[in-house]
């Protein structure tokens with residue numbers, strides 16, 4: 001029997017410093033997130049970050065926490081429910097890479113329902129070693145150790161899927177209807193530049209020099225930067241955005257290494273200094289609203305823009321559990337579960 005496992009990043013159990021510390025500890029000790037030797041990661045995470053960051057992170061989580069829980073978890077559960085309703089013959093489970101809703105529990109839930117073939121869908125449009133890769137690697141380890149008789153099929157990054165681009169573009173148009181804006185900023189979660197070089201399968205293509213991501217290469221299957229730039233390019237084409245009225249930036253950097261640039265906070269400031277009074281911002285690295293969109297963009301980003309003299313700052317919500325997104329995910333699932341029917345439609 002076939003079943004589906006949706007996997008997102010995860011959130012702390014509560015916005016209290018203790019739970020935030022535990023969550024950050026698991027997250028940041030992942031060798032694909034902070035990709036330095038174990039001794040250096042331990043020193044950095046346990047010796048420095050976990051002694052300084054949890055209080056501030058907990059305060060940020062407290063600002064966005066909902067009565068039902070973490071927005072990311074609540075929204076992912078709503079998405080799962082709606083999809084389950086659509087693909088009723090196939091069990092749909094939800095897991096998180098970090099925190100208490102583990103991938104092992106998700107697989108166990110499916111196996112208990114008789115599933116032996118799993119479609120694993122990381123809920124990230126773009127591939128990154130800190131997101132998709134760490135999910136796939138861990139799921140495979142868990143399969144080998146605990147569920148050797150099941151088969152897992154990985155759903156690939158869907159950043160350039162025409163249907164995804166259409167759903168995202170329509171969502172952007174809908175939220176910008178009746179709004180005046182002079183600039184639309186596409187802000188993606190950043191990664192250290194080093195991650196891009198590590199994921200380059202050709203070992204020579206990615207130079208982060210402004211042109212490599214626009215030059216066709218087999219490296220792009222695993223190039224987060226290319227995939228982000230493609231989303232911007234394809235959406236801009238679909239929405240017929242004029243050159244100069246939109247741009248791409250990267251948010252949420254941590255530490256002192258160079259991360260993908262330009263940085264979102266500095267870009268918002270620059271746009272304000274250039275005299276832009278009304279701007280809109282969309283965050284297509286996330287499919288569900290979370291700390292990074294609700295606090296870092298909608299609160300902090302807005303504050304930066306207002307301080308520099310900006311007026312209207314429109315934040316476009318993620319696809320969350322919007323019906324067109326549910327329809328699309330369900331269609332992809334049915335294409336996998338019943339390919340012969342899908343071919344005939």
Ligand SMILES: C=CC1=C(C)c2cc3[nH]c(cc4nc(cc5[nH]c(cc1n2)c(C)c5CCC(=O)O)C(CCC(=O)O)=C4C)c(C)c3C=C
Pocket residue numbers: 009010011012024033034053057070072124128130131189190191192224252254285286289290291292
């Ligand atoms: C080295 C650190 C980090 C890398 C690399 C990284 C990549 C990355 N993360 C997301 C998605 C999310 N990240 C979120 C929170 C978050 N991310 C980091 C660090 C790295 N992320 C930290 C320390 C935190 C916690 C918040 C904080 O203390 O500031 C979230 C939000 C989770 C929530 O509970 O709402 C998401 C989602 C992507 C897509 C990505 C690489 C592409």
Ligand SMILES: [Fe+2]
Pocket residue numbers: 189252
């Ligand atoms: Fe992150």
Ligand SMILES: [Fe+2]
Pocket residue numbers: 205206207208212213214219223225226
């Ligand atoms: Fe590239």
